[in-house]
Amino acid sequence: MTEKSFTWRAGGLLLPGLLFLAALFAWPVARLVATSFSDPAGAFVHYERIFLDPVYIRVVGRTMALSAEVAVLCLLLGYPLAYQLNRSGPLGKAIILLCVLIPFWTNLLVRSYGWIVLLNPQGIINGLLREAGLIEGAVPLVYNTTGVLIGMTQIMLPYMVLPLAAVMSRIDPTLPSAARSLGASPLAAFTRVYLPLTMPGILAGLLLVFMLSLGFFVVPALLGGPRDILLAQLIDFNINSTLNWPFAAALSTVLLGATLALYWIGDRFFDLGRLWGTR
Amino acid sequence: MPGAAVHISGLSKRYGDFKAVDDVSLSIEPGEFVTLLGLSGSGKTTTLMAVAGLIKPDKGTIRINDTDIVSLAPERRGLGVVFQNYALFPNMNVFDNIAFPLRMRKRSTQEIREAVGRVLEVVALEPFADRRITALSGGQQQRVALARALVFEPPVLLMDEPLGALDRSLRDQLQTEIKRIQREFGVTVIYVTHDQEEALALSDRIAVMSDGKIRQLGSPDEIYERPSSAFVAGFVGDSNRVAVRLGEARGELRVVKAEQAPELELLAGPAEGSASGAEALMIVRPEAIELSLERPQAERNAVEGQIEMREFLGASIRFTVSTPLGTMHVRKGRTVAAAALKPGATVWTSWRPSDGLIFPSAA
Numbered sequence A: 001m002t003e004k005s006f007t008w009r010a011g012g013l014l015l016p017g018l019l020f021l022a023a024l025f026a027w028p029v030a031r032l033v034a035t036s037f038s039d040p041a042g043a044f045v046h047y048e049r050i051f052l053d054p055v056y057i058r059v060v061g062r063t064m065a066l067s068a069e070v071a072v073l074c075l076l077l078g079y080p081l082a083y084q085l086n087r088s089g090p091l092g093k094a095i096i097l098l099c100v101l102i103p104f105w106t107n108l109l110v111r112s113y114g115w116i117v118l119l120n121p122q123g124i125i126n127g128l129l130r131e132a133g134l135i136e137g138a139v140p141l142v143y144n145t146t147g148v149l150i151g152m153t154q155i156m157l158p159y160m161v162l163p164l165a166a167v168m169s170r171i172d173p174t175l176p177s178a179a180r181s182l183g184a185s186p187l188a189a190f191t192r193v194y195l196p197l198t199m200p201g202i203l204a205g206l207l208l209v210f211m212l213s214l215g216f217f218v219v220p221a222l223l224g225g226p227r228d229i230l231l232a233q234l235i236d237f238n239i240n241s242t243l244n245w246p247f248a249a250a251l252s253t254v255l256l257g258a259t260l261a262l263y264w265i266g267d268r269f270f271d272l273g274r275l276w277g278t279r
Numbered sequence B: 001m002p003g004a005a006v007h008i009s010g011l012s013k014r015y016g017d018f019k020a021v022d023d024v025s026l027s028i029e030p031g032e033f034v035t036l037l038g039l040s041g042s043g044k045t046t047t048l049m050a051v052a053g054l055i056k057p058d059k060g061t062i063r064i065n066d067t068d069i070v071s072l073a074p075e076r077r078g079l080g081v082v083f084q085n086y087a088l089f090p091n092m093n094v095f096d097n098i099a100f101p102l103r104m105r106k107r108s109t110q111e112i113r114e115a116v117g118r119v120l121e122v123v124a125l126e127p128f129a130d131r132r133i134t135a136l137s138g139g140q141q142q143r144v145a146l147a148r149a150l151v152f153e154p155p156v157l158l159m160d161e162p163l164g165a166l167d168r169s170l171r172d173q174l175q176t177e178i179k180r181i182q183r184e185f186g187v188t189v190i191y192v193t194h195d196q197e198e199a200l201a202l203s204d205r206i207a208v209m210s211d212g213k214i215r216q217l218g219s220p221d222e223i224y225e226r227p228s229s230a231f232v233a234g235f236v237g238d239s240n241r242v243a244v245r246l247g248e249a250r251g252e253l254r255v256v257k258a259e260q261a262p263e264l265e266l267l268a269g270p271a272e273g274s275a276s277g278a279e280a281l282m283i284v285r286p287e288a289i290e291l292s293l294e295r296p297q298a299e300r301n302a303v304e305g306q307i308e309m310r311e312f313l314g315a316s317i318r319f320t321v322s323t324p325l326g327t328m329h330v331r332k333g334r335t336v337a338a339a340a341l342k343p344g345a346t347v348w349t350s351w352r353p354s355d356g357l358i359f360p361s362a363a
Helices: A008-036 A045-052 A054-085 A089-106 A106-121 A124-131 A145-169 A174-183 A188-214 A218-223 A231-240 A245-269 B044-052 B094-104 B108-122 B138-150 B167-187 B196-202 B222-225 B230-235 B337-340
Strands: B006-015 B017-027 B033-037 B058-065 B080-082 B158-160 B188-193 B205-210 B211-220 B240-250 B253-260 B266-268 B279-284 B289-291 B303-314 B315-324 B325-334 B348-349 B356-362
Touching: A045 A245, A054 A089, A054 A145, A054 A174, A054 A231, A089 A145, A089 B058, A089 B167, A106 A145, A145 A188, A145 A218, A145 B253, A174 A188, A188 A245, A188 B253, A218 A231, A218 B033, A245 B230, A245 B289, B006 B230, B017 B058, B017 B211, B033 B044, B033 B196, B033 B315, B033 B356, B044 B058, B044 B158, B044 B188, B080 B138, B094 B138, B108 B138, B138 B167, B138 B230, B158 B167, B158 B211, B158 B230, B167 B315, B188 B196, B188 B289, B188 B337, B196 B222, B196 B289, B205 B222, B205 B230, B211 B222, B230 B356, B240 B266, B253 B356, B266 B356
Parallel strands: B033 B188, B033 B205, B080 B158, B158 B188
Antiparallel strands: B006 B017, B006 B058, B205 B211, B240 B253, B240 B279, B253 B266, B279 B356, B289 B348, B303 B315, B303 B348, B315 B325
C-alpha cells in the first residue's frame, strides 16, 4: 500500500488471519494468564511461591544465566562469522550461510540426538580424546549444562549471525581503511570505528538469542541433566507430572512477561524494531 | 609542516592477469599539486592507494622526502587521505571525526580543541562542530573529510575523486576551495580524477594514465596544447579526429590528404619521423576552428560544409558541421556573428595548419 491508511477492503483481507490469531493465540494466552491468578487461596499465591521459594527462584536465575551464556557464546562465535560472511564473494557467502543454516533447518530431535552421539561418555569426541591419550575416562560433555550450552549455541547462532551481517553490510567498507590512514592501528580502527557501528547488530542478536533461549525446552530436556532443569522444563513438569496447571500458568506468565519486557527495552532504547522489521 | 617530495619508482601491481599498475614512476616536488587523470581501470586509484599504504604493490619504491615508505603500515605513514565517498565515521559528530587523527596521536585535549577549531574555520564549518555526519550536505561532508585529512598537518594529501559525488556548481566552488586550502597548508597533493576539466583547473602537473601506465606527464597547458598521443589528445578536451595519409614536408608543416576527401589539400603540424604515405590521425580542437561565410585566406586549411546542429552551452555555442572530412564540431564564443549562424547555412570551416595535430594512427 502506498498510503498508510486503513481501508475496509484491506481490513477484510486481514480478517481471516486476525480471527485465526485471536482464536488460537490471543485467547489461549489470555486464558493462561487468567488461570495463573485463579487459585481459590488468593490471586497471587503461585507468584509468591515462584519469587519467595528459593527452589523456583534458582530455576529462574539459572534459566536467565544460561540464556545469557548462550547469547554471549553466540556473539563470540557469530561475530567473526558475520564479518567473514560480509566480506566473502558469492561462493564463500553461500558456504558460510549453508553451514549456519543447515543445522538450523535440521529437525531439532535429529540434531539433539546427533549431539548425544558426539558428546556422550562413550561418544565420538571422548573416544578420540582417549585414543589421543589426552584423557582417561571421559569428559562430561552431555547431560549437564555444558551439553545444553553446546546444543543451544548451535541452534541460536543464525539469530546472531543474520542481524550482525545485516548491520555489517550497511557499513562503508572504506571506514576501517580511512581510520588506518588517519593513524589508527588495526585494533584501534576496530574498537573505535567498526565495533561501535556494529553495536545495533550486537544488541539485536544478544536480545534475540536471550529471549528465545529463555523458553527453550527440547535441547535442555535432551542434553541437560536432571539436576539443573530450566524454566521450560519446570513448566512441563507441572503440566504433565504434578498436574498443577495454575502454577505452570504462573511460570509461563513470568516467562512471557520477561520476554515482553526485553522486547520493549530493545525496541524502545536500542531502536531494534528497525532490525526486526516492525518499523 | 610544509609539503614533502614524493618519489614513486617502478611501481607495479597486478590482480591475476590484470596489470592494474604497470611500472609507474613519478617524481613530485614539495608543495606541488599533481593529478592522476584517467578512466576507471587506468590504475590511478591503485597508484594512489599504494602511496596511502592501503594496497600493497608487487614491485617498486615510494619515497616521501628520502624515506622509503613501502613497508610501512598506513597508520605509520602520516599521509592525509580523502576518500571518494568521504569515509566519515557515522558514529561520531563533526568534531570527533576531525579530532580522530589527533586522538590517535595522543595529543592533549587542549591541543585537539585548538587544532580542530582552526581547520573548522579554514573549511568554514565552525557552527557545525556538534552536527551528526548524516545531518550534513554532500558538500559539507566533503569539507569535513578534507579537514580531517589536514588537521594533523600531513606532508602529503592524497585525494581520490573527492568531488565525484557532487553536482556541477558545488564542484566548481569546492575546486577553488581545495586549491586555496592547498596553498594555505603548503601541502603536496596527489589528486585522482576522471574529470579532465577538474584536472586542468587544479593541477600544477597532470599525469594522464591508461592501462596502468602514465601516458603523458606535463603541465595542463602542455597536456592540452601538445598532447603526446592521440589517446591523450582525445581524452583531454574535445577533439575532431580525421583519418589522413601523410604527404611531403612543406617547410615546418606537412601536406596531408584526408582519407575521405583526398581531393582537398590540407596542411598540418609537424609530424617528425613518420614516412610519407603513412596513415595518421589529424586532431583539431573545436575551439581552433573558425566559421565564416566567405572563403578565408589561403594559408588556412579551409573546408566548406553545412551547419547541421547548433547547441547553446551558455558561454559558448557548439556547431555540428557536416563537411567532406566528416562531421566536425566547432565551439565559438557567444558573439553576434556566431549567433547569426543557423542550422542549414553553408559555411567555411577553417583552422591554422599548426592547429592540426598529427599522430600515428595506431595509437
